[in-house]
Amino acid sequence: MILDTLHSPQDLRTLNQEQLLALAKEIRQAILQKTSQVGGHVGPNLGVVELTLALHYVFSSPKDKLVFDVSHQTYTHKILTGRAQAFLQKDHFHDISGFSSPVESEHDTFTVGHTSTSVALALGLARARDLQKQKHHVVAIIGDGALSGGEAFEGLDNAGAYAGNLTIVLNDNNFSIAPNQGGLYANLKALRESKGTCEQNYFKDLGLDYVYVEDGHNLDALIETFTSVKESEKPVVVHVRTQKGKGYAPAQENPELFHSLSGFDLETGEPAQTGQITDAAALFGRDTHRIIQAALQQNDKIIALNAATPGMMGFGPRERAEAGEHFLDVGIAEPAAVSVAAGLARGGAQPVFAVRSSFAQRAYDQIAQDVCIDSLPVTIVVFTGSLYAMHDVTHQGLGDIPLLSSIPNLAYLCPATPKEYEAMLTWSLSQREVPVAIKLPGVYEEVYGEQAGAKALAQKQNENDLDANVPSKAPGHPATPFSTYQVIDAGSRVAFLGLGTFLGLAQKAASLLEKETGIRSTVINPRCASGVDGECLEQLKKDHELIVTLEDGRVEGGFGQKVAAFYGTDDMQVLVRGLSQELLRKYCVEDLLKQNGLTAPQLVSSIQEIL
């Protein structure tokens, strides 16, 4: 194998045309072999094999800096920079992350996982180089899908005003995770169709130089073009036309499916069964679509929104077509998604926006300002906000409680079960008073059966008929039928507040506690992470001496700390459990739970020490 003979990217230059083509084949094979077994981003990576080869051929990483946007398309890059083994040998498959990672290699400039950042990051590197009078090259590689993100525009706009060496490679496969959304894509199409010659040119309009590469799988053309722009003294956009999934027919034919999957049959292209983690998100996605569809029967003003992850909320191509004007994908543009939702709500429609936990960070300002200052009835469903969800450091959903539970006027509801989620979402889609976010649990399980779900559903009957013991609306703390804590088991001495995912853990710990100490504790489903249910917490003072809070996320700035502060000047003891501030590149769920004392035995042990 040619791969075995390469010790650094520079060795590429010792290969002739034939060898380079053979190498490209080897790389594709390695990618397919690995991803068919353990999954990954198939289509995106197959599409940039030649592009990446050409980059490493022309530029000299790590002296020259390569910044990959999102960086899910860095498999070839990793293969060429000392990590081929992680693609060739099953035992080493999990040595590397799915994204750019400086701890793996000096060839990876940043830990990246979120979209649209590459041009700005690269601009920073370029300016640092200038400031220190260094002489290397800086390259950003960004996909067409990522261009819809406002920060990509900001980067390009700033590059347009920058006078220095910077190459911006636009990998245009005419696709995001799903088809692209936005007027810009008509311009990209015109550019492709005119082979880069048409007058309308978004990049030139921002002051950037521009060249076009018609065949992004032609190594010669790529090498020639990169060489020609390499020494440019002002930023150049190299617009490269590629095909997602190139070299593997099933991926070429089904780009949305093969964007990312957890495994497939190499022969047939049939996707494998998804694993446990994906199941929870997939199940909640299916439920979300079902609940929205049902709500639409009562309320034709509902509109489901998404920022380029429609499949996540259960709206695949068929569902989107069915939904028509009741579904809107704004492209990778979370800030705009939230402001559009605010506009929809103000205009009398009923928007529901589904977003990944870590991507919600991108719209913090719009949530806090556009939605919440005027208390517009926008519903935001937060997916993958759990330690059970994606483990890669850039996509971890461990920070959404600190992110969303302290925004004035926002109710951050945390269902423990699918039925409870259904009740909350259905209610939120029928009310006009309250901005609501809903944190989906990390596991899909009816942990306490019909009881609580049915009770909450009953509460929804009448929009104006809020639960009798809904706390009076303290300013900044919106009232919802779910703002009161729900006692699942009434006991004494110890009360568990098991938020969302961890209601089940609370029940287990209570059970073990009784078994080991005879203490029959109270188990509560708090249901809401924003503010606290002061009445309930007051009442607990009568017969309890210890509250144990459990949350699926980091505790700093989170739910348990609110409860601890509530009891600040009381005798009540509060044990706050959740995740620490430690950012782990990746983790094993069981280990993480143990490290953070989130197992029943550990909880019981700690409780015994305290009492």
Place this chain on the structure above:
Amino acid sequence: MILDTLHSPQDLRTLNQEQLLALAKEIRQAILQKTSQVGGHVGPNLGVVELTLALHYVFSSPKDKLVFDVSHQTYTHKILTGRAQAFLQKDHFHDISGFSSPVESEHDTFTVGHTSTSVALALGLARARDLQKQKHHVVAIIGDGALSGGEAFEGLDNAGAYAGNLTIVLNDNNFSIAPNQGGLYANLKALRESKGTCEQNYFKDLGLDYVYVEDGHNLDALIETFTSVKESEKPVVVHVRTQKGKGYAPAQENPELFHSLSGFDLETGEPAQTGQITDAAALFGRDTHRIIQAALQQNDKIIALNAATPGMMGFGPRERAEAGEHFLDVGIAEPAAVSVAAGLARGGAQPVFAVRSSFAQRAYDQIAQDVCIDSLPVTIVVFTGSLYAMHDVTHQGLGDIPLLSSIPNLAYLCPATPKEYEAMLTWSLSQREVPVAIKLPGVYEEVYGEQAGAKALAQKQNENDLDANVPSKAPGHPATPFSTYQVIDAGSRVAFLGLGTFLGLAQKAASLLEKETGIRSTVINPRCASGVDGECLEQLKKDHELIVTLEDGRVEGGFGQKVAAFYGTDDMQVLVRGLSQELLRKYCVEDLLKQNGLTAPQLVSSIQEIL
């Protein structure tokens, strides 16, 4: 006055050309009269008098929806929609806010204050209209300065893919707060110079229709153009050339100064003395520039960054020219500013980014991801993060502690005094390990003199020589010389943790407590809002029974709650004081302090109750 005869914007259509021009004069006069006395956004509002008149002439608000970006330029709009009195009568000057406000008038569609949101908000309104088969018109009004914001791009890009009625008025006065930054502005210039005819057209690239108005102060031309596009069935950008400050020579000649000021002499145009609140921010701005300049003598890799508010950090036109490549303004593009800073840091430079507290929300994702996952040495200085700063609900700086104190790997330092700020910033500009944010106090005061400042300065001597009792670096909690709590007065029973602005209040309360009860309490300067100083808090358990935390910001998700959680299972009582979740449209500082128990007498009273 013609103004007196108008009862609704529709009455404009009863006026002839001469009367409209006279009305424009009256409006300018009213704006100048008010702002010369009490300040405001002068230049931006003078520039859109005709534009706003024409909008209300052609469109029928409130049935037709007008969405003003930022909305600082809505004085004429407010005058025409029932709020003229707030400009004509001194007693009513403060009846209204400086921004769009639905609680004032149905003609204001949203509470707006942050930039670049108008197109997305308007798009939401338009789609809500379509969904409900309504027939009114929707108009977004955005300035050229706001176009640099990524969300504006996202809005325009989505509008380009939208098939419906939407008018986007681009108010182009070729200025942001300071001169515009970005390649796009060359395109806007070319469009202006070619009267909208040049081929290069950013808006057309995004799929939008486009018309140009050469003289944005010619009412006829504006009315004619708005009329011509009003019924368009796809979005149209109306690019209007205006002059900032039009009609008042001093404002025309000094657009940066007259963007916003707190008063001026109407005759001469001389700006008035700034009031107390501005003084603190202005003083810290001046200090920031001075500290950076001094640090640059030791380290030529330092670069000061800003997102269109250079004056705030003390970099006026002269300072910017002097700084050369050591200053970079990315335009209104906070996300890019942070990612550029990350790239600069990765590339060996030493970036310091100054940003308003509420604007920092716009870059949460980039701070958490690009800066903090790789622990890049970026320094972020947070201005106006205080209840003493700007009171308008959209610009309040009351949420930066919840925003920034729980991000893994970020040290959120809170100096109490100017000297301490200098020590912290100077240290941060000399280190390569830690992402640092610094929250400027709300008042500029040496509350405890030389002592602490000098001690901290001494600690900076050697980058690697951290204070002996710096807590061992717990993962996610970066160590800095300021991560330990500083005991200002050692006492017993009660300990005040007066964070930042409120160290002074802590001292006052301690003093009053001693006077009234004889208790000699401990006063501590915590210095850091992220994490807690566990060692110190442990030690306090010996001789204290009550901790009182004071923070200049909302307590939910904040500093005091961390301290309360630390003592969760101890006997220690913790009283957390700061601001509630209540969002106030505006407030009086003294009232707000009282409402939240943030006065020395109230604290002493509460303490006595608790003990």
